[in-house]
Amino acid sequence: MTASAVPAVATVSRRRGSRPRIDRIGLLVEIWLRTHTSLVYAFLYLPIVIVVVFSFNANRLATIWTGFSLDWYGKALGDDVVTSALRNSFSVALPNAVLATTFGTMAALGLQRVPKRVRLGFDALTYISIIVPEIVIALSTLVLFASTFGIINDATGLRLQLGIPTIVAAHMLFNISIVLLLVRARLSGMDRTLVEASYDLYASPWRTFRQITFPQLLPAIVAGFLLSFTFSFDDYVITSFVSGPGSSTLPIFIFGQVKRGVSPETNAVATMMLVVTLALLAIGQLALSRNARRSGGGQAGGMAGMIAEQR
Amino acid sequence: MAEPTASAEPAGGRRSLSALLTTALVFPAGLWYLVLLVAPLVIVTVFSFGNRAKNGGYEAAFTFDNYTRLLSQPQRMEPFFTSLWMAVAGTIGCLLVGLPLAYFIATRARRRKGLLILLLVIPFWTSFLIRTYSWLIILGRENLGGFIGAIIGDPDFRILGNPPAVLLGLIYGYLPLMVFPLYVTLERMDRTLVEASKDLGAARWATFRQVTLPIALPGLITGSILVFIPMTGEYVIPAILGYGRTFLMGNALVDAFIQTRNWPFGSAMAVLLIIVMLLVITVYVWFVNRGRHGREVSVI
Numbered sequence: 001m002t003a004s005a006v007p008a009v010a011t012v013s014r015r016r017g018s019r020p021r022i023d024r025i026g027l028l029v030e031i032w033l034r035t036h037t038s039l040v041y042a043f044l045y046l047p048i049v050i051v052v053v054f055s056f057n058a059n060r061l062a063t064i065w066t067g068f069s070l071d072w073y074g075k076a077l078g079d080d081v082v083t084s085a086l087r088n089s090f091s092v093a094l095p096n097a098v099l100a101t102t103f104g105t106m107a108a109l110g111l112q113r114v115p116k117r118v119r120l121g122f123d124a125l126t127y128i129s130i131i132v133p134e135i136v137i138a139l140s141t142l143v144l145f146a147s148t149f150g151i152i153n154d155a156t157g158l159r160l161q162l163g164i165p166t167i168v169a170a171h172m173l174f175n176i177s178i179v180l181l182l183v184r185a186r187l188s189g190m191d192r193t194l195v196e197a198s199y200d201l202y203a204s205p206w207r208t209f210r211q212i213t214f215p216q217l218l219p220a221i222v223a224g225f226l227l228s229f230t231f232s233f234d235d236y237v238i239t240s241f242v243s244g245p246g247s248s249t250l251p252i253f254i255f256g257q258v259k260r261g262v263s264p265e266t267n268a269v270a271t272m273m274l275v276v277t278l279a280l281l282a283i284g285q286l287a288l289s290r291n292a293r294r295s296g297g298g299q300a301g302g303m304a305g306m307i308a309e310q311r
Numbered sequence: 312m313a314e315p316t317a318s319a320e321p322a323g324g325r326r327s328l329s330a331l332l333t334t335a336l337v338f339p340a341g342l343w344y345l346v347l348l349v350a351p352l353v354i355v356t357v358f359s360f361g362n363r364a365k366n367g368g369y370e371a372a373f374t375f376d377n378y379t380r381l382l383s384q385p386q387r388m389e390p391f392f393t394s395l396w397m398a399v400a401g402t403i404g405c406l407l408v409g410l411p412l413a414y415f416i417a418t419r420a421r422r423r424k425g426l427l428i429l430l431l432v433i434p435f436w437t438s439f440l441i442r443t444y445s446w447l448i449i450l451g452r453e454n455l456g457g458f459i460g461a462i463i464g465d466p467d468f469r470i471l472g473n474p475p476a477v478l479l480g481l482i483y484g485y486l487p488l489m490v491f492p493l494y495v496t497l498e499r500m501d502r503t504l505v506e507a508s509k510d511l512g513a514a515r516w517a518t519f520r521q522v523t524l525p526i527a528l529p530g531l532i533t534g535s536i537l538v539f540i541p542m543t544g545e546y547v548i549p550a551i552l553g554y555g556r557t558f559l560m561g562n563a564l565v566d567a568f569i570q571t572r573n574w575p576f577g578s579a580m581a582v583l584l585i586i587v588m589l590l591v592i593t594v595y596v597w598f599v600n601r602g603r604h605g606r607e608v609s610v611i
Contacts, residue, residue, distance in 0.1 A: 025515065030419075037415045037427075040408055043483070044434045047445030054448060064453055103339040110336025113329070118337070125344040131588070132352070133544020135561040136581045139568045140351035143578075147354065147369070173347040176340050234438040237546055241569075251440050258444045258551055270441040281436050285429065304429040307436075307491070 052274065055267035072268040082269055084246075085253040089233055091164050092249055096171045097229035103172070104179025105221055108187060109213075111180075122180075129177045138241040141170050145242060162244030170242045171232045178231070179224035182306070186220035219288050223306050226284040230277045359578035367572025377579035390563035391587065397474070397559060398542035401481035405489040405538050406531070408482065413493035413530075414523075417500070428494070435487035443480055443551050450476055450552075472554040480548040485541060489534040496530030497523075532599055536592055543588055560584055 058069035076082050111119050129137075142162075149160040190213070198208040236251040243252065250273055257266040285304060359377055364370040381387050416427045434442065450456045450470045460468030470476045500523070508518040524531075546561030555562060560580070567577030 029515070033411055033415045033419060036411045040412050040486075041430060044431070044486070047442050047449060047483070048434065048437060050448055051441055051445045103343065106336040107340035110333050113333040114337060122337075122341070122344070125348060128352075129344075129348055131540060131592075132585060133540060133561070133588075135544045135546045135564055136355075136584065137348070137351065139564055139577065140355040140581065141347060142568070143358065143369075143574060144347075144351040144354055169343075169347060173343055176343055180340065230436060234440070236440045251438065254440055254444070255547075255551075258440075258447065262444060262447055266444075270438070270444075273438055273441065277436060277438065278433065281433065304425070304432040307432050 048274070051267050052271050055264060055271040057264050057267075060264065072264040073272075076265050076268045076272070079265070081248075081253060082250075082265075085248050085250045086272075088164065088247055089249040089251075092167045092171065092239070092247075093229045093232040096168045096175060096232040097225050099168070100172045100175030100228045101179050101221060101225040104176045104224060105183050105217070107176065108180050108183035111184065112187065126177050126180065129173060134237050137173070138170070138238040141238070142241045162242055163247045164243075166242045166244070167239050167247060167249070168232075170238050171228075171235060174238075175224075175228035175231055178227055179221070182220040182224045182227075183217055186217050190216050219291055219306070222287060223284060226280050227307070230280060233273070233277060355578040355581050358575050359582045361575040361578075363573045363575055367574070369574045377576045378583070380576070381579050381583060390558050390560050391584070393474075393558060394543050394545075394560040395587070395591070397478060397481065397557075398539050398545075400478055401485065401542045402489075402535050402539045404478065404482040405486050406535065409486055409489040409493055409534065410527070410531075413490045413497055413527075416490075417494050417497035418502070424498075431487050431490055439484060440547060440551075443484060443548055446476065446480055446483070446552055447471065450479075471552060472556050474553070474557050476552040477549050477557045477559075480552045481542050481545060484548060485538040488537040488541075492530040492533040492537065493527060494530070496527050500526045528599065532596060535595065539592070539595075540588060544584065 054065070055072060056068050056070065057065055058071070059066040107122070111122060145162060145166055149162075152158060153160055194212050194216075195208055198212050203211070233249075234251060236255055239249050240252050240255065243249070250269060254266055254270060254273075257263060257269075288306070358369050360373050360375070362370045362372040362374065362376070416424060416431075420427050448454065452460070452469075456468065456470050459470070460466055470479075504522050504526070505518055508522045509515075513521070544561050545559055546565060549555065549557045549559045549562055553559075564577055564580055564584075567573050567580060
């Protein structure tokens with residue numbers, strides 16, 4: 001343990017004789033590890049910082065810095081296309097997160113009680129939803145919607161078309177899987193003795209669930225909800241293929257802008273998106289680490305720890 | 312549609328209420344899986360044996376034309392090979408960048424571990440699209456692209472629109488997915504094993520190769536697969552940083568389904584893509600597992 005606490009001293013070679021010798025290579029390895037780590041973090045944050053900084057750029061060309069300005073935020077918020085995309089983004093992400101979290105949690109609870117055959121079937125489907133590339137799911141879902149809507153519209157005279165409901169339905173597939181995995185991981189790590197104690201004390205199943213199981217699952221449910229919302233809010237690939245006229249979301253707006261050349265307004269919209277999703281991450285991180293402190297133990301590292309472990 | 316729910320019923324009717332509850336709990340998720348995962352994949356498989364209708368879309372038929380056309384025309388197969396080598400190079404790149412990082416966080420960061428992980432989660436949590444298009448600014452001619460051009464003395468030097476930009480975008484975009492599983496396995500590693508190896512006189516490299524690496528292997532496999540899959544099917548990065556000129560499978564699929572509206576041909580490509588990916592993953596897992604008697608690493 002002392003070795004990991006004092007890395008430079010730990011790299012003492014004991015190969016030749018009893019006299020320890022400070023190992024030059026060991027020292028170089030330590031320096032290299034440190035430098036590498038710092039550079040990778042710089043690499044990870046550079047693009048994010050660039051977008052935020054250039055959203056305050058006075059110049060009309062997004063790529064050359066001339067001075068500070070808030071004009072682009074005013075312009076973006078005054079743009080009907082942007083505000084309607086913002087509205088659509090929330091109309092997709094919120095129902096998606098609520099429904100996916102509910103269905104995913106329900107399935108995680110239900111799967112404890114089903115025969116093994118059914119559970120394996122579910123696992124296989126969850127696995128498939130991970131293994132099949134997003135673009136394939138997006139295009140095949142589009143084909144499914146287009147074909148069935150065509151048949152239904154011809155047969156009944158209805159005018160079903162792509163729009164916000166189809167985006168929500170398509171996003172929910174992925175998010176149900178995410179919530180299911182998170183809640184199941186929590187369930188399997190749960191302390192069963194509490195549930196048994198509750199039954200021994202003649203608590204009803206509902207009361208046991210409400211007072212024992214649910215509070216223990218809550219961190220996973222909160223994390224699942226926030227992940228689902230963010231996935232949906234940020235998603236471009238699936239959204240763009242199953243959206244219809246008038247249901248453009250912020251990522252679709254940004255992609256269109258980028259294709260025509262990045263403008264400072266694009267950066268302003270992007271920065272507002274970053275603020276929304278990072279605020280959610282901060283809320284999750286605070287709520288979950290407080291919960292972990294209160295219940296003692298729990299998920300170390302809050303939500304970030306949970307996401308890192310799940311991946 | 313009622314398949315998973317019907318089989319959820321226990322044999323006797325004694326606990327029918329409980330069975331009903333179980334069914335109700337599992338039903339919505341099962342319905343979603345069947346309608347929005349199984350059904351689309353089945354439709355695509357069926358369509359891949361069909362013909363293109365006159366004005367685009369699908370016309371019922373049973374033919375292998377789409378597959379033979381795909382496999383016999385080299386220019387149709389090109390996006391496959393571009394995607395595969397890009398994904399392999401991107402996975403190796405993520406590994407080279409990610410392994411030392413994960414190793415540092417797991418073994419050297421001590422109290423700052425949580426902070427460093429949070430700092431990895433933030434970019435992962437941030438919109439993929441935004442993080443990708445930002446490289447247009449960074450690599451543009453006014454910034455890094457022009458700078459590199461000036462250094463090597465070539466005013467026509469471009470990164471954007473070319474494979475290196477796409478590869479950079481792939482590594483950048485998927486790096487956290489590689490680091491998380493690597494970190495988790497290295498974090499759980501028993502450090503005394505490394506000490507023991509050193510005490511027994513093993514050189515640093517031998518210790519890494521024979522102790523640390525085998526322990527990190529499950530995380531390495533999970534990480535590789537987690538980044539390889541989305542890289543193979545990537546659409547946004549080549550569309551933005553490759554200007555659509557670096558044509559990957561994702562772009563070819565969109566081209567077939569949306570532009571030319573040849574659904575059967577696009578479906579054949581999608582089916583082939585899934586088969587190729589499963590093959591690559593199976594071979595990779597077999598290759599890594601070979602010689603690890605009885606300590607097989609599962610795919611996910």
